[in-house]
Amino acid sequence: MQTIQTRKLSALALPWPVKWPELFGAKCPLILEIGFGGGTYLLHLARQHPEAGIIGLEISNQSLLRAERAVVRERLPNIRVIHSRAETALGHLFEPESLSEVHINFPDPWFKRGHHHRRLMQRDTLDALVSRTRPGARLFLATDIREYAEMSAELLEATPGLDNLLPASWANEMPGRIVTKYEGRAHFAGRPCHYFAYQRNQQPAPFVPVVRDAPMPxxxxxxxxxxxxxxxxxxxxxxxxxxxxxxxxxxxxxxxxxxxxxxxxxxxxxxxxxxxxxxxxxxxxxxxxxxxxxxxxxxxxxxxxxxxxxxxxxxxxxxxxxxxxxxxxxx
Ligand SMILES: C[S@@+](CC[C@H](N)C(=O)[O-])C[C@H]1O[C@@H](n2cnc3c(N)ncnc32)[C@H](O)[C@@H]1O
Structure with missing residues (x-):
């Protein structure tokens, strides 16, 4: 794995599904972070796991630009950042059982009732996540919004393909974790954080087909x-x-x-x-x-x-x- 990402990557320009060994230059376990924002956590994952391919998804161009610059500056060959909604990447870019780890830190809450359908944590997206993770893969979620934590706990507990690794629905501390920008803000404001840790078990995943290119209309x-x-x-x-x-x-x-x-x-x-x-x-x-x-x-x-x-x-x-x-x- 030698090449540093210098080219802008987007779900609309990549092959569906992506041939990850070609993109990383080697076959490697895939670790995904959804909505990496400032990128601190993503870069940390890459330093911590030089053997893995780290994929960051973002919809903010500013975050993508910042991460692309950091990847070049720090010469990290094992990161690829992609302009994509998580829902698009999970539907089009990944084969079933291709991911070894998934991290979601402080997803946008979409408080307004009319915007709930935009929330990342919902049944369809979680089913796609379960389908794209291999047995033994781990899923980490963090949020500082109590309502979001409760809603996520309900969804995760009702997901047969995932086992909770914690003794309760969530933990309020996760020692050794690198602090993200939004996590830092929550700490500063005195808001408690809720950390989830789940593991993909051997139960069959929901059927979520990989969406490929349709014939040209x-x-x-x-x-x-x-x-x-x-x-x-x-x-x-x-x-x-x-x-x-x-x-x-x-x-x-x-x-x-x-x-x-x-x-x-x-x-x-x-x-x-x-x-x-x-x-x-x-x-x-x-x-x-x-x-x-x-x-x-x-x-x-x-x-x-x-x-x-x-x-x-x-x-x-x-x-x-x-x-x-x-x-x-x-x-
Ligand atoms: C509240 S910020 C958290 C950023 C960072 N993870 C942190 O903890 O500091 C949420 C991030 O998720 C991104 N985002 C929102 N919806 C997304 C989606 N559907 N797919 C991928 N990224 C998304 C936003 O652009 C934003 O950068």
Whole structure:
């Protein structure tokens, strides 16, 4: 394991799932920290475990930048920091039973009732964590928020794949632990911290499939309408199927056609990107609708739904418009 991370890594640009031995330059046990923030704990893990590959997930660009600089400055070859929500990484980047240890320190509490679904500690995410950890793997969680601790205790205790390593639901001290930024703040404010330590047992894990790239979506249709007419007719709209929600927002005239901004929200991934409506070959009146390259989109079932919903809407604008080809074919 010789190479220092110098390249920015993101769940949207990495292969699904990641070939970790290639990324680290060697096959090694994988230790994950979710939401590493200031990065002190992550760097400590890397120094403590030179034999392991340490993976840090963050959604804050500032935290990522700071960690990337620290990794280069300290010449730590065994860390990879990745721009990714934990939910996306667990769904797309890791194979079942691939992780040896997971650390979650002071996750954002999302206090407001309407925001509870964003909490990291919830059934689906915990099931994905159990699926991605190997028997014997350990899971550590710390929080200074009593309500979060109680909610986590309830979830963890109801998880057959995990055994509690502590005599109670949590401990209020964890000797020898390196103190994170939020932990330091809690100590300073006199707030008690709650530390959890669990171990993956031999019980079968919940089935959480690794989400891979879906076939590239694309539609070809004929319409008597011009680009300008379709542009004028366009108004933002929404589409949904199951847990997938798509918002079609602004439309722009690009050099090669119309660019339609979309937000695609799926259970494991959110993409803010665009579709491109371009002329189909040299034929006037024929159009191709496909993913644009803006925002580095990945082909997912949500992107397929986006192409299908928008092409259907464009075709509905004129009675003589008709679909030639839709990929992948709808059932
Ligand atoms: C309260 S801070 C704690 C930071 C650090 N672990 C500490 O103890 O000082 C929570 C961190 O988790 C990150 N975060 C929030 N939601 C996340 C998610 N779904 N996936 C990965 N990181 C997330 C935030 O950007 C933030 O840096």
């Amino acid at each position: 694309h539609a070809v249709f004929a319409s008597p309408l011009s680009f300008d007419e379709m542009h004028t007719a366009y108004t933002p709209f929404k589409a949904a199927a199951g847990d997938t929600h798509i918002g079609f927002s602004e439309v722009y005239q690009g050099r090669s056609g119309l660019i339609i901004e979309i937000h695609v929200s799926e259970p494991t991934i959110e993409q803010h990107t665009a579709l491109l409506l371009a002329p189909h070959g040299d034929m006037t009146g024929e159009y191709t609708l496909k993913m644009s390259t803006l925002g580095h989109p990945r082909p997912t079932e949500g992107m397929q739904l986006a192409v299908r919903a928008l092409s259907e809407w464009l075709i509905s604008l004129h009675p003589d418009a008709r679909l030639f080809q839709h990929k992948p074919e709808s059932e």
